[in-house]
Amino acid sequence: MKLLSLVERKKEKKIKQYIVDNKEALYRFAYTYVHNEDDALDIVHDAICKSLTNINTLKDTDSIKPWIYRIVANCAIDNIRKNKKYVISSDDLEVDDLMGYDKYEDIDLQRALDQLPEKYRTIIVLRYFEDMKIGDIAQILGENENTIKTRLYNALAKLKISISE
Incomplete structure (x- = not known):
């Protein structure tokens, strides 16, 4: 066991x-x-373990939020690669009702979000569902702020077209 300073x-x-x-x-x-309760819980667990074992990589405690979200995103991507699955089941959608988490009131919005490529969907979720600033999203995804802005506007345009159809 490593002693911490x-x-x-x-x-x-x-x-x-x-x-x-x-x-x-x-x-x-x-x-x-991952659209799966068990996988999401595993991802969060892995992210917590990684964050606690890699405390030394956090340079400033004021940036915990983007730091930990980046760890969660990386763990999620690792999980997807490892399992090679990306399945939505009706059972998973009902779990949100039982657990009291935010749920999509508009099924068209949910479908439109699911159809977006991952790089756009992640930005939409972080910006509008997690209420993050563009700078934090850029830090989480390791991208330039202008790239995030461009993807956000493209994602919103794609959502608008998808929902209006």
């Missing part, structure tokens, strides 16, 4: 508090990738 212990405490305060949002974000 005082700075790392403070970081660990802040990370744990952030995770406890935002566990539902982290789950929803993971769920947008």
Whole structure:
């Protein structure tokens, strides 16, 4: 067992508090990738483990949110690659009702989001469902802010066309 320095212990405490305060949002974000409750829970678990074992990679405790969302995104992508599956079942959609998570009121919006390529869907979810700033989204996805803005506008245009059809 590795002993943590005082700075790392403070970081660990802040990370744990952030995770406890935002566990539902982290789950929803993971769920947008895999559309499966069990896989989303596994992803969040893996992300929590990775974040706690890699505390030293967090440079500033003010940037915990984008740091941990990036870990969740990377774990989700790893999970998809590992399992080679991306399936939506009707049972998974009913779980949202039971657990009290945000749910899509408009089934057309849900279908339109599902049809978007992952790079667009992730930006839409982070911006409008998780209420993140463009700068934070850029940091999470490791992209330039202007690239994120362009993808956001393209995604909104695709959603508009998809929903109006």
